[in-house]
Structure formats: C-alpha cells, structure tokens
Amino acid sequence: MPENNILFTKEQIEELNKISALSPEEQKKILPNFLKKLSPEQIEFLQKQQGQQQCPFCLIAEKKIPAKKIYEDNNVMAVLDINPVTPGHTIIFPKKHFSILPQIPDVGNLFNLANKIASALFESLGAQGTNILVANGQLAGQNIPHVIVNVIPRYKDDKVNLNLEHKQANEEELNKTLEKIKQKANFKPKEDIKPQQIKKIKSHNYEERVP
Ligand SMILES: [Zn+2]
Known part of the structure; x- marks a missing residue:
C-alpha cells in the first residue's frame, strides 16, 4: 500500500x-x-x-528472504555473500532502499561498519588484507540498484584479480582535470583526528598486519 x-x-x-x-x-x-x-x-x-x-537487499532487511547475518542495527546490515569472492566475503548495506551513495544521508554508518567487519575478518579468518569495494552506479558494475559495500578478505595466493589498468596522462591533461574537479570539490577541511583515536587504531596493530 x-x-x-x-x-x-x-x-x-x-x-x-x-x-x-x-x-x-x-x-x-x-x-x-x-x-x-x-x-x-x-x-x-x-x-x-x-x-x-x-530488491533482494530490501527483502533481506525485511526478513523476507533468509541471510547469513553478521550484524544489524536500525540503519545497516552486514551479511555473508552467498557467492563469495573469497571465504568471509561480507556485504554491508543500508536497510532503507538507496540506489547510489549520494542518496544516503550518512554514509559514515556504512563505512564504520565496513571497517569493523574488516577488523573481524583479520581476527577470525586470518585474512591478510581486505578490499573494500563499492560499485556506485550501473556503469560501474552495480548489478542491483541498492547500495552495497563489499568487504573481501584477501589471503595469500587467493588468485583474486583486481588489477586495474593505469594509463599515462600528460601534465596538461592532469591540470585540466584537477581544475574541473576542484571547482566542485571545494569542501571545508575536516577536523584533525584526535590523539586518542590514533592510539586506538595503533592498538589494533594494523601496521603489522596490512601488507
Ligand atoms: Zn533495496
């Protein structure tokens, strides 16, 4: 209705x-x-x-189709991808239907959870790295118009191929592109990270774990 x-x-x-x-x-x-x-x-x-x-993600959020749920709160949900790229491949999505990232009022919820899930994958499955990926729009490879953040744990010799082809650009092209973007990206600088937050990150020993 x-x-x-x-x-x-x-x-x-x-x-x-x-x-x-x-x-x-x-x-x-x-x-x-x-x-x-x-x-x-x-x-x-x-x-x-x-x-x-x-929409399958809306249906999961509404409990109309079952899922291997890792986490849920009022806004976001994290479930195992049932066709994982590697074991532990997790997808995180807003429970409300948003097609693309700019529609989401607070993307922080999604990425904070992605960060925590990545940490859990390091600790539980012995992942040695993670790829955190979002296909934002159909042309970017998004198959279903509901925003999802993929957290793909990476293991030694997992044979996952994410190598993107980088092309050469000349100085003039780069400067033109830079100017165009800067006109639209003149955001206010964010506050610096507070000292205690840095300490917390260090306590996770990420420097040692992330290759
Ligand atoms: Zn949806």
Whole structure:
C-alpha cells in the first residue's frame, strides 16, 4: 500500500489494496484500466515501489528472504555473500532502499561498519588484507540498484584479480582535470583526528598486519 497518502486519494488507496489482494492473473486483467486513471507521478511512485519490493537487499532487511547475518542495527546490515569472492566475503548495506551513495544521508554508518567487519575478518579468518569495494552506479558494475559495500578478505595466493589498468596522462591533461574537479570539490577541511583515536587504531596493530 502506498505510504504517501497525499499522492493518492483515499478511494485510490482502497482500490489499490483490493487489487494487491488479487492473484497475479486477476491483477493483470484489472491493472491496465486502473493505471489509465493515474497521473505519471502516481505511476512512477508505484513502479518504484514495485522495484523495491523485488530488491533482494530490501527483502533481506525485511526478513523476507533468509541471510547469513553478521550484524544489524536500525540503519545497516552486514551479511555473508552467498557467492563469495573469497571465504568471509561480507556485504554491508543500508536497510532503507538507496540506489547510489549520494542518496544516503550518512554514509559514515556504512563505512564504520565496513571497517569493523574488516577488523573481524583479520581476527577470525586470518585474512591478510581486505578490499573494500563499492560499485556506485550501473556503469560501474552495480548489478542491483541498492547500495552495497563489499568487504573481501584477501589471503595469500587467493588468485583474486583486481588489477586495474593505469594509463599515462600528460601534465596538461592532469591540470585540466584537477581544475574541473576542484571547482566542485571545494569542501571545508575536516577536523584533525584526535590523539586518542590514533592510539586506538595503533592498538589494533594494523601496521603489522596490512601488507
Ligand atoms: Zn533495496
């Protein structure tokens, strides 16, 4: 049922509820006539909702499909990838449906958890490194439009190939690119890391573990 009561009239919501209770065959017969009466905004809303209902990560978050859950809180969830790149491959995602990173109000939740999971993979499985990867957008290789952060533990001789091809660029090209980016990336500098935080990181002995 649409959550947005302003977008739909009370009658339309009642009709939608009746339609959703029907079998898929019956829905097919009735839906075209119902959709004809709706505005493009209403149709777009319904299509979006339909997409979210079929999104596997939304379904995991709603406990409609089972998952090998490692962690969950109000905002984020971490589960084992059931087709792992290496043993312990974990995926972390917001429980709410966000297609790409810029839509997420606080990406810190995701990456803090990724960091903690990476630490757990070092300690539990003896990983010697991790790749923390996000495909942000379809063109970047994102198959499902729900943001996920992959934490892939790396082991000696694991034969995972993530070698990216670097190309040569000349000084002029680099400067042009730099200027374009800087125009849009003139953010305020963040506060320095406080001394106690640095101490905490050192206590994890990452310098020794990360190759
Ligand atoms: Zn989703």
